[in-house]
Amino acid sequence: KNIDGTNSLYLYQGAWIPGFNLRGVDSFQRRFIAQDTDIIVASMPKSGTTWLKALAFSVAERHIYGPRESPLLSTSPHELVRFFETDLYSKDQPPDLEQLPPPRIFGCHSHYANLPESIRDSKCKVVYICRNPLDQIVSFFQFAHKFKLDDGTSLLSLDECYENICRGVQSQGPFWDNVLGYWKASLERPDKVLFLKYEELKEDIVLNLKKLAEFLGLPFTDKEEEEGVIEEISRLCSFDNLRNLEVNKNGVRPLSGAPNSAFFRKGEVGDWANYLSPSMAEKFFNIVEEKLAGSGLSFKTSQESA
Ligand code: A3P
Numbered sequence: 348k349n350i351d352g353t354n355s356l357y358l359y360q361g362a363w364i365p366g367f368n369l370r371g372v373d374s375f376q377r378r379f380i381a382q383d384t385d386i387i388v389a390s391m392p393k394s395g396t397t398w399l400k401a402l403a404f405s406v407a408e409r410h411i412y413g414p415r416e417s418p419l420l421s422t423s424p425h426e427l428v429r430f431f432e433t434d435l436y437s438k439d440q441p442p443d444l445e446q447l448p449p450p451r452i453f454g455c456h457s458h459y460a461n462l463p464e465s466i467r468d469s470k471c472k473v474v475y476i477c478r479n480p481l482d483q484i485v486s487f488f489q490f491a492h493k494f495k496l497d498d499g500t501s502l503l504s505l506d507e508c509y510e511n512i513c514r515g516v517q518s519q520g521p522f523w524d525n526v527l528g529y530w531k532a533s534l535e536r537p538d539k540v541l542f543l544k545y546e547e548l549k550e551d552i553v554l555n556l557k558k559l560a561e562f563l564g565l566p567f568t569d570k571e572e573e574e575g576v577i578e579e580i581s582r583l584c585s586f587d588n589l590r591n592l593e594v595n596k597n598g599v600r601p602l603s604g605a606p607n608s609a610f611f612r613k614g615e616v617g618d619w620a621n622y623l624s625p626s627m628a629e630k631f632f633n634i635v636e637e638k639l640a641g642s643g644l645s646f647k648t649s650q651e652s653a
Contacts, residue, residue: 355499356516362458363520365498372457379463384449385471386563388428391525392456392518393486394478395545397610400424400454401584403474406560407450409571414579421594423607428452450563456519459528459540467539472563475529478545479646480522480635481619481628484512486612488622494609509627513634523638530644538562546616552581586614 356363364372381387386403390396401424405417412418418427444451455462459473466473478486488508491501498518500511508517515521533542541562548555556577560566567577582588589595590611598607619628632646639645 354497381465381469381471383470386452387473389475399476405580473540
């Protein structure tokens with residue numbers, strides 16, 4: 348199913364892209380026209396994208412659906428948004444996205460520098476979620492092995508995967524380039540790019556939901572706060588709630604055939620310690636630290652924290 352009939356990662360415009368995503372990535376970059384009202388949810392894979400999609404949707408659509416009528420109760424977060432690179436844009440005829448009512452919400456793993464120009468140039472908003480890279484590695488490894496996602500490196504042994512990742516070779520990596528692009532953009536253009544951390548969302552979801560709503564230009568009113576709307580959204584989108592919904596237990600993504608349950612595993616911080624040795628963790632953190640040096644972005648090595 349890969350573009351060249353093999354399972355490989357390709358270094359394309361500085362990013363490692365699975366062969367089966369190449370056409371979509373290229374087509375997305377050339378053809379996508381952003382609208383000022385669009386919301387782009389960006390991330391490295393396995394960083395909490397599904398969660399952020401659900402949160403962004405719930406914030407943006409809260410005046411239309413109360414939490415008890417939310418489409419999220421019967422629809423996977425991935426079906427609420429259009430996941431460009433992999434599926435839709437690999438088709439010769441991309442879907443008619445003009446028809447979608449605003450705000451359109453899209454998911455994307457592209458590096459910031461490789462986004463379609465109209466995303467950077469329009470007034471649309473970009474929300475990025477990053478995660479402790481060791482948890483990201485473990486989550487991706489588990490996902491790939493359980494669902495046989497073969498990008499040429501993902502089905503290697505954990506030791507082999509780890510060695511590749513230390514060289515930056517992983518789907519949508521290098522990790523440091525993916526995060527740094529958005530991190531720098533969030534500093535230069537804070538009204539354009541919001542940079543969130545998975546661990547901080549776990550720690551204080553209410554604070555982060557307020558941040559998200561304000562950034563999207565849809566701040567919660569005092570009345571909404573009094574009525575507990577923020578807590579309702581956080582409960583609706585919580586790991587336990589989403590994971591236990593019928594659609595996420597037994598549903599399947601129509602285009603890729605991936606089970607929705609694949610996107611809900613443990614949802615914990617620090618699970619890497621169950622898979623990677625302390626010396627593997629230390630070596631990788633040293634590499635990441637060196638790559639992020641001077642940027643102001645850092646990750647804590649402690650198992651409990653970001
Ligand atoms: P784990 O494999 O560590 O459990 P993505 O959505 O980017 O593919 O990321 C998937 C990761 O986010 C998985 O991590 C998954 O369990 C976790 N996740 C999914 N929904 C979540 C939620 N509502 N809250 C917290 N974590 C969630």
